Amino acid sequence: MGLLIQGSPLNWEETKKYADHVRKHGIVQFLNIYNKLKDRQKDVLKWGDEVEYMLVAMDHNYQKVRLVLSGGDVLHTLQEKGENANPNHPTLWRPEYGSYMIEGTPGQPYGGTMSEFNTVEDNMRKRRREASSLLKENQILCTLTAFPRLGCPSFTFPEFDPKPVEKGASKSLFFPDEAINQHPRFSTLTRNIRHRRGEKVVINVPIFKDINTPSPFIEKFPTDDGEAERAALPDHIYMDCMGFGMGNSCLQVTFQACSISEARYLYDQLATICPIVMALSAASPFYRGYVSDNDCRWGVISASVDDRTREERGLEPLKHNKYRINKSRYDSIDSYLSCCGEKYNDIELTIDEEINRQLLEAGIDKLLAQHIAHLFIRDPLTLFEERINLDDENESDHFENIQSTNWQTMRFKPPPPNSDIGWRVEFRPMEVQLTDFENSAYVVFVVLLTRVILSYKLDFLIPLSKVDENMKVAQRRNAVLEGMFYFRKDIFTGCNPVADGGASAQNGLDNDNEECALMSIDTIINGKEGVFHGLIPILNCYLGNMEVDVETRCTILNYLKLIKKRASGELMTTARWMREFVANHPEYKQDSVITDKINYDLIVKCDQIANRAAWCPELIGDPVNRAK
Template sequence: MGLLSEGSPLTWEKTKELADHVREQGIIQFINMYHKLKDRHGDVLKWGDEVEYMLVKFEDSNKRAPLVLKGNDLLQILNQKEAENPHDLKSVWRPEYAGYMIEGTPGKPFGGLLAHFNIVEANMRYRREECQQLLGPDERCLTLTSYPRLGIGIFTDPPTVPDPLGSASKSLFIPDDVIFSGHPRFKTLTRNIRMRRGEKVAINIPVFKDSKTTSPFVDDFESLGDNGESQKAALPDHIYMDAMAFGMGCCCLQLTFQACNIEEARTLYDQLTPLCPIMLALTAASPIHRGVLADVDCRWNVISGSVDCRTREERGLEPLKDNKFVIPKSRYDSIDSYLSPEGDMYNDVPILYDEQIYKRLRDANIDHLLAQHIAHLFIRDTVSLFSEKVHQEPTDSDHFENIQSTNWQTMRFKVPPPNSTIGWRVEFRPCEVQITDFENAAFVVFVVLLTRVILSYKLNLLIPISKVDENMAKAQRRSAVREEVFWFRKDITPNGQQNCSKLEDQYGAMTINQIINGKDDVFPGLIPLINSYLSAMDVDADTHCSIQQYLKLIQRRASGQLLTTASWIRQFVRQHPSYKQDSIVNEEVNYDLLKTIDGIQSGTVPCPELIGPSLVSKTQETIPTAMQKVYCKDANKC
């Protein structure tokens, strides 16, 4: 979720008064950090994943599965290990936006050894079991991207009800009680985003039109206490949502990489950017919002809208008067520019940035691309400030991170923390979380291996940033893996640019199957490139077998042999006996869906259309076994 400062949150009025102060001090802090750390070299590859979980209770007697607001209680117990012995941990736990969420990461980063791929899934399993042990017998820890009936009736345990007049979000659907209670940042963000915007956030996602879906599909909000604002903001044939929780209450899978120096970090940032929409489509897992089947498969636009604090002027709906810029995107969206010198020619979309901040950075001997990037991030105001953090030293980093960490983009370029052993890093942020630890481990291993291939072979995946934006829109569409084509670079060798006389000749339209598995005489495929890389490495049979199991899942998901999580969920709902072909996901369907998901993740319910009949998940083994056992003595049989 980002920086968690300690202290007392300021009112929005006071926060707004201090916005320029935070920006000014944040830029000073960045300049100091940059010049202190720009020549840092020799950091080794380290990487780690972040998995977000939802807590659900199964009420078998009445077929309900509400969300459990126990996140704060669990964290107080889980964090005791870290407090007592921070240097010997298998897992680290952090809060997330909602009280029914919790985030787990490995206790320490994984490194450059290929053998580390053998313990990714086992560590994920360990985290899940560690959390599960603290829950009641009828409560479960699920890796679920979006809770299907969020905002419908009583959907929490203990029961909570919305307060459209007195709550931080003023939502018709989401009570403040849903927001994580253990830190004031989350409710403060909710309130301040709404107040800065000047009205409630308004999210409209197209509804999936089934055979008996009402047309036009509209809601009547008057009975929920609407003062007319929601009725005006809601679009026909769309699922309307009005609170930060609808987006930030979703779960995801993220990866962070440490580079050896700033140049390598900038290269990784750029080269991973064209992969963001591809991985979003492959991990699509959220086809239901506010109890209705959507005509999209991903959370991205939901979460983007949920934190869209732009005023009407900034959205171009009114002439600029009190604001400086018309801003094209929410603060949660895809990136707007590449950072490496090789990427500059592909920055084909004019990037909005604060010219005064840009000049300040350039005068401080920061190069054009990085100065432009930081000045772009700093067009945003702070939306959360604590009284104890107003006055800081130029050598601190909180004011910089205050704005950096609330630019939630597909990629994040991360400056080393002051006085730390941590190096320059990049964060890969588009993936939706999967049902099983096996699937989540597969996507983690795939992306990490891809970074090794990119750097080792000096590959070039860059395409115009405008085409990445087009791909992001396509990636969210229903059944995008099977039905959409994406812009992707054709010749990704180091000399690929020289082989094309024109920029538009460097890329073409490909299916995700072709991108992942290859296309004859056009594109080699990302997984064949990974296998070529592995063939030149000294990989033991155990590790080779594990990797191949993961890559098979990715290959089959890309080819359409296996369903995405979103397609599987949509299919489950539409085939359920109590579903009425009206796009509505009722309480019984929700219960049976989550019960089945729980069975799939625990290995008690087979799901060959999602995982495959021949792919054996190691999540069914105990942690010691998963850590120590050699899965396959003969790599040729894997």
């Protein structure tokens, strides 16, 4: 997660003094990278996935599950036995925000051949086995997007009570600081977000109104000093710290493009796909022991790191801050990067004018300059005393300080200095699934989509304001079946991604209403005669024109079948399956409450499904099992 270095972290007041220094040198570092590598071409198409895991303790006697705060020890052992012993080890492990979390990736990136798709699931299984082998008795490794009782009393093992005191990292009523990764970056990030904002973060998720849910649903907080009472909304589940967002798990994919122009083109095209795939992968309907009316974590994590002051949020006149800022640091993208996307940039973009001017004068084009100048309206949130003065020719920590704390649906990633890594884009909206099969299916679907976009020069672009509307729809309960999403009708007659930007922009947005229409996810994924081709039929057409061995084709078709059936409703999303499990549980009182017993039975079932000890055809279907 982000930039991890060792050193002495500065508090917010100290960090703030160096904010302009970080921005100034961050821009110099970006320009140095750009000028060295802007003409770099013909990089091999590589890609890799990231899966975030939770460590869970099963108390079978009391039928209770808790999150195990031993992620640091497990991570250390995995690294010592893995990459530190063998640079070619097939897995890599990294820390994550929660001390109950770890992140696993393949040891080396996957390449451009179709046969690579046949190894993804095997590698994910290897990761699961590797980490699981280090756990103690009655402990399991889970790929849950959101632990249902995160923030409930005694949700950690060992147990710690929250200490909502000012000197703590989060000051949370529910989430103990011990549940935060012990690397100083994470607690510093948590504390500095709160101090910069001037108050605790506020997360309100609408509660699902069942038959016996109180109406209005209003909570009392016994240890509250008044802040929670003021912040909590009626009929909402209230949460108050970064851990409720960054303490969730996700599934991400990073692609290396052949050139900077190809990376920018992919960034734009995939940005429109983000809400669709997020709704398809919906897996987080429960928060703080309650059933919510949302299926995805995106709004929760966005609010959990929202460091904007009251002035920046437009609640008070600008006096101490420079900008009104429309979104959290964790949100959907605000501008397209390619010439194809320029005419669809219809969101008001707040930029640092001085930085924008500096970039333009240095030869950066308008679209990339405004993208960077927009990211750099943010302050650095963590800074280490030992890393203030850097070699701007050979280091990029100050650039990454700002870049890596702008957590958007897509991330455009310049190469690190002095490396053989090319220009990359990261696809970030997916929710992690219960099984390696499902996670592999979503990863392969997105990677295949990038191949088709590049091969057929597809154009998914629509006005960014409509992408933002899609993001809101995608999070709602059962959006995959009930939501309607703006999508481009003709994806085969877009602009040339390497053409001059002026020609593509000249018509403005006059033809918006003709270019896109509201569609169901079933139509977008599977197609509808006379309306839209469908992404799966296009992928199948692409595969039909490729030389693919029988085993790989079988694997890919299994994955696409899962996506196809999730889109049509023949198979459930993880969120819907979890809702039905709780609704049908004998202890559920139709009051939107998830008790310890319900949570225990749910996690037991999830673990059985993940390890293929239980069959769940309504969630996964009946894939051909080729793996050993």
